[in-house]
Amino acid sequence: MRPFSKARRCTFLRRIGSVLLLGVLSITPTLVAQNTPLISGGMGFLTNTNAGNTSYQLVAVPVLAAPIGQHLLIEARGNLLETFSPQGDNRGYNTSAFLGLSYLQADYIATPHITVVGGYFLTPFGTYNERLSPIWISNFQDAPLIYGIGTMGTGVGTGGMLRGNAYSTEKVSVSYAAYFSAGSTNKEFQSSRSTGGQVSAFFPKTRLEVGASYGRLLESGKSNSVGAHVWWTPGKIPLKVRSEYAHGAHSQGYWIETAYRLSQFHGPESLIGRLEPVFRLQQTFRNSPSGTDFLPPADTQRTDFGLDYHLPHELRINTSYARQFSSTGNFNVWETGVVYRFLFPAWRGK
Amino acid sequence: MMMKAVRRISFGALLLTTMSMLSQTRNTNPPQTKDGQQAKSNAVSGPQKRDGQQVFDQNCSRCHTEPQGFSPRIAGTIARHMRVRAGLSKDDEQALLRFLNP
Numbered sequence: 272m273r274p275f276s277k278a279r280r281c282t283f284l285r286r287i288g289s290v291l292l293l294g295v296l297s298i299t300p301t302l303v304a305q306n307t308p309l310i311s312g313g314m315g316f317l318t319n320t321n322a323g324n325t326s327y328q329l330v331a332v333p334v335l336a337a338p339i340g341q342h343l344l345i346e347a348r349g350n351l352l353e354t355f356s357p358q359g360d361n362r363g364y365n366t367s368a369f370l371g372l373s374y375l376q377a378d379y380i381a382t383p384h385i386t387v388v389g390g391y392f393l394t395p396f397g398t399y400n401e402r403l404s405p406i407w408i409s410n411f412q413d414a415p416l417i418y419g420i421g422t423m424g425t426g427v428g429t430g431g432m433l434r435g436n437a438y439s440t441e442k443v444s445v446s447y448a449a450y451f452s453a454g455s456t457n458k459e460f461q462s463s464r465s466t467g468g469q470v471s472a473f474f475p476k477t478r479l480e481v482g483a484s485y486g487r488l489l490e491s492g493k494s495n496s497v498g499a500h501v502w503w504t505p506g507k508i509p510l511k512v513r514s515e516y517a518h519g520a521h522s523q524g525y526w527i528e529t530a531y532r533l534s535q536f537h538g539p540e541s542l543i544g545r546l547e548p549v550f551r552l553q554q555t556f557r558n559s560p561s562g563t564d565f566l567p568p569a570d571t572q573r574t575d576f577g578l579d580y581h582l583p584h585e586l587r588i589n590t591s592y593a594r595q596f597s598s599t600g601n602f603n604v605w606e607t608g609v610v611y612r613f614l615f616p617a618w619r620g621k
Numbered sequence: 622m623m624m625k626a627v628r629r630i631s632f633g634a635l636l637l638t639t640m641s642m643l644s645q646t647r648n649t650n651p652p653q654t655k656d657g658q659q660a661k662s663n664a665v666s667g668p669q670k671r672d673g674q675q676v677f678d679q680n681c682s683r684c685h686t687e688p689q690g691f692s693p694r695i696a697g698t699i700a701r702h703m704r705v706r707a708g709l710s711k712d713d714e715q716a717l718l719r720f721l722n723p
Contacts, residue, residue, distance in 0.1 A: 305697030305722055336702045344701050380704070383711040408685045439710035446708025475679050504683050585689050614691045
């Protein structure tokens with residue numbers, strides 16, 4: 272048997288090293304199989320009867336979340352809408368389609384307390400825009416009347432954001448977000464030049480959350496918006512109380528929403544336990560005319576009464592009745608919807 | 622000298638492989654069923670996992686109900702998504718991951 276020369280041994284060992292390294296690289300993806308990209312979101316069929324006119328909407332809102340490595344997450348949410356609205360005078364229905372992005376962002380978890388976000392992101396002002404707007408989450412079809420305050424018109428920013436958990440103990444958890452958005456008139460990525468942020472504290476024992484938001488529009492007619500929110504979700508009963516206040520340059524307002532799932536009656540899977548009565552009270556005040564905050568042109572009060580039914584297989588039926596009072600006219604809003612929520616891996620695997 | 626370096630690299634790679642396999646084995650033990658709901662009902666049983674449920678109850682369920690079933694393969698992605706969206710701490714993310722995929 273011919274002995275290995277020094278050079279050949281070196282090559283042989285290098286090859287072993289390469290094979291092992293390749294082994295590590297090829298094994299790792301299968302080991303971290305919990306991090307498969309996912310597709311989530313909701314689909315729905317919604318009806319809305321506003322002051323006697325009924326319109327119908329087919330909605331699909333897919334969400335993609337794809338982790339890359341240990342620190343990066345790519346997220347995107349799309350909106351596909353098909354709307355059928357009456358033309359008036361019994362002339363049939365208009366059909367319009369919309370396809371767009373709600374957000375497309377990269378999240379880099381830089382440290383345990385700082386996540387750097389870049390891209391096209393939801394404006395962190397108040398709670399509705401980031402947390403309650405998806406159709407599979409919201410109890411009511413309509414956004415709150417004060418939604419336009421602080422969300423800079425589009426509700427989306429193009430730029431960067433720092434966010435994360437600043438401090439967390441058993442008694443309190445403090446989260447924050449601070450962003451800067453450039454102005455963009457691109458059809459797919461519309462945003463205003465603005466800056467702002469949010470800070471909130473959650474007290475786990477009482478399950479109380481309080482927070483404050485700030486936003487500054489840096490474009491023509493520079494203006495400030497401030498907001499505050501209080502949420503309470505007591506642990507012993509399936510009750511949710513959410514409220515928010517916002518003050519803009521030309522208007523202000525608030526909303527309070529309660530939801531009580533009747534799961535205490537024979538459990539959440541029972542016939543009655545699947546019911547969830549919801550209620551929302553809103554009020555807006557107009558200080559001066561403005562076409563940019565999208566609030567009603569006059570002081571407005573609105574009450575929404577809803578009844579949601581949580582069917583098996585992630586299906587939910589939402590119904591609601593609202594009465595809106597304003598000096599420009601009072602009217603009723605009837606809404607119903609069937610919403611399906613989905614969540615699955617982006618591709619098949621073992 | 623070079624031989625030593627190559628040997629060290631080989632040893633290091635071997636060690637890395639072993640450690641990687643050992644450290645991930647716990648996480649890759651999927652629930653016996655592919656049904657996510659089963660995974661979650663198992664998750665509630667242990668004292669360590671109750672923390673994860675607490676994280677879910679106190680953070681995720683403030684906005685939405687729990688998903689009724691999902692593949693364990695996306696548990697890590699869900700936990701990371703929630704960390705960014707809900708402002709969870711690193712510890713909370715890990716507790717949530719244990720709860721979603723014990």
